[in-house]
Amino acid sequence: MTARDAINRAHPLWVAFIVHRLSGLALALFLPLHFWILSLAMTDPARLDGLLGFTERGIVKTAEFGLVFLLAIHMFGGLRLMAPEFLPWRAPHKTLAAAAAAVSFLLACLFLMRAL
Amino acid sequence: MPVKTHQVTIVRSSDAATEFEVPAHDNQTVLDVVSWIQQYADPTLSYRFACRVGMCGSCAMTVNGVPRWTCRTHISKVLQDGAVEIGPLRNLPVVKDLTVDMDPFFDKWIAAEGVHHESRTRHDDIAPIDASDPARVEASAGIECINCAVCYAACDTVTANDSYLGPAALQRGWTLLNDAKDAGHDAILEAVSGTGGCHNCHSMGSCTALCPNELDPMSAIAGLKRETAKSFFKRRR
Numbered sequence: 393m394t395a396r397d398a399i400n401r402a403h404p405l406w407v408a409f410i411v412h413r414l415s416g417l418a419l420a421l422f423l424p425l426h427f428w429i430l431s432l433a434m435t436d437p438a439r440l441d442g443l444l445g446f447t448e449r450g451i452v453k454t455a456e457f458g459l460v461f462l463l464a465i466h467m468f469g470g471l472r473l474m475a476p477e478f479l480p481w482r483a484p485h486k487t488l489a490a491a492a493a494a495v496s497f498l499l500a501c502l503f504l505m506r507a508l
Numbered sequence: 509m510p511v512k513t514h515q516v517t518i519v520r521s522s523d524a525a526t527e528f529e530v531p532a533h534d535n536q537t538v539l540d541v542v543s544w545i546q547q548y549a550d551p552t553l554s555y556r557f558a559c560r561v562g563m564c565g566s567c568a569m570t571v572n573g574v575p576r577w578t579c580r581t582h583i584s585k586v587l588q589d590g591a592v593e594i595g596p597l598r599n600l601p602v603v604k605d606l607t608v609d610m611d612p613f614f615d616k617w618i619a620a621e622g623v624h625h626e627s628r629t630r631h632d633d634i635a636p637i638d639a640s641d642p643a644r645v646e647a648s649a650g651i652e653c654i655n656c657a658v659c660y661a662a663c664d665t666v667t668a669n670d671s672y673l674g675p676a677a678l679q680r681g682w683t684l685l686n687d688a689k690d691a692g693h694d695a696i697l698e699a700v701s702g703t704g705g706c707h708n709c710h711s712m713g714s715c716t717a718l719c720p721n722e723l724d725p726m727s728a729i730a731g732l733k734r735e736t737a738k739s740f741f742k743r744r745r
Contacts, residue, residue, distance in 0.1 A: 400574040401664075405713025405726070413710075473711050476730045478737070 408489035412469035415462040422459065457504040464496035514583060516541055518553065519570075519595030520605045526550070538578035538586065539567050542594060542606065555606035562720065565656030569606050570595040575661040577720045597661040599674075613657050616673045621699040622680035625692030635689045643686040650683030650728055652721050659715035659725050671704035675715035675725035678706050682728035685735065697732075697739050706732035 401407075432440035446452060472488040512532040519525045528545050539557055546553040557567035562580040569578050571586050572593055586592055600608035617623075628635065637644060659675040660666055666674045673681075681700045684690040700706045706729045715725040 400572075400718075401712075401714065403713065403717040405711065405717060409710055409712040476727060477733045 404489050408469060408472070408492070411465060411493070412473075415466040415469070418462050419466060422462075453504065453507045456507060457500050460503040461496055461500035464499045465493060468492035468496050513590075514541065514587060515591035516545065517591070517593040518542075518545065518605065519593060521602060525593075532583075536583045538569070538571055538576070538581045538583055538592070538594065541583055541592070542569075542578060553606070554604040563654065565654035568597055568656045568658050568661070570597060570661065575658040575718060577656060577658065580720060597657055599661050599663065599666045600657065608657075610657060613660055613674070613676070614655070616677040616704075617655075617680055619699060619704070620673045620677035620681040621692050621696040622677055622684065623692075625684070625690050625695060627689055627691035637688060641688075644688065646728075646731065647683050647686040649723065650679050650686075653679060653683075653723055654721065656720065659719055662714035662718045664712055664714065665708055665710055669704070669708055672708045673700065673704050673706075675709075675729065678709070678732055679723065679725040679728040681706075682731050685732070697736055700732050701736040701740075706736060709733070 401410075429440065429443055432443065447456070469489075469492050472492045475488060513529045514532055516528045516530050517525050518528065528549050530541050530544050530549075533540070539560060542553070542555050543557075546555065555567075555569070557579060558564040560567075560579045562577055565577075567578045568575055570576075571578065571581060572588060574586075575597055576586075578594075583592065594606065596602045596606050596608045600610065600613060603609050639645075639648070653676060655676060657676065659679075663672075663675055666672050678700055681696045684692055685696050709726070709729045711726055711730070713726050716723075716727070719725065
């Protein structure tokens with residue numbers, strides 16, 4: 393890779409950007425699956441019960457922790473962007489980005505502790 | 509005693525790089541290194557500089573993947589195991605070696621209405637300016653930009669979208685929008701809300717993180733987003 397291709401993205405706001413983008417993509421991929429499982433309540437209740445039983449497993453609980461984390465970080469990441477754009481703030485951007493990550497992690501951990 | 513040297517790679521085009529061994533000196537800047545190569549090793553090397561003190565904005569290059577003013581960057585700060593890679597700025601056409609064509613950058617300043625819109629004639633009094641007025645504070649922050657294009661080269665949105673006006677041009681628009689002496693309010697909002705306008709910005713923040721003058725183009729663009737949104741809803745009403 394040459395100097396022209398490799399720009400230094402090692403700063404918190406770029407990381408916050410990529411986390412927001414990737415969490416959004418991951419949620420977009422998850423949602424069709426989510427709605428399909430919900431639809432089973434009407435089309436195939438027995439299969440839905442089977443899938444709900446599956447969610448009692450530890451590995452699925454951990455995956456759900458990831459899901460809640462993605463949801464939380466995407467939401468707070470979005471709020472972080474909207475705050476400087478729609479409120480008259482001179483933004484302490486890095487603090488907002490760090491706070492978004494911290495609150496998301498806290499929420500996801502609380503969810504996991506309740507689930508386990 | 510052997511002379512201490514730096515291993516310097518100059519990226520001269522997308523598929524060519526030349527290596528040089530440059531004698532090390534105290535208080536040596538990246539621009540000093542490039543100048544040594546041009547004067548003592550390869551007179552065909554093209555690069556651009558003028559003031560050497562961080563005022564003119566003409567010597568920006570990509571140093572180890574980061575756009576920087578070469579005149580204000582000490583080589584000791586960027587050396588990695590005694591080596592450094594220097595290339596032209598990203599996102600602009602290369603004229604030759606380390607020299608880029610700045611035309612697209614300045615064309616976008618004009619496209620963002622980054623030009624003076626006169627509000628008075630020479631026969632009128634000068635507009636009174638209150639330095640503590642919040643709008644003036646915004647304008648005063650932005651006028652320190654010296655058009656070096658470091659933010660433009662740092663921006664991944666510019667890389668992905670040719671028509672995007674970029675951080676410097678949009679910050680210029682925001683500065684003039686807040687300047688009581690400029691009468692271009694509507695023209696600026698119109699210019700920065702179009703296809704390549706402020707709403708393309710993904711708030712990656714590389715412009716703000718890397719601006720050598722410590723300006724904050726990302727917040728300026730956020731301000732434009734706010735004002736264009738306000739203007740949109742006002743017109744709809």
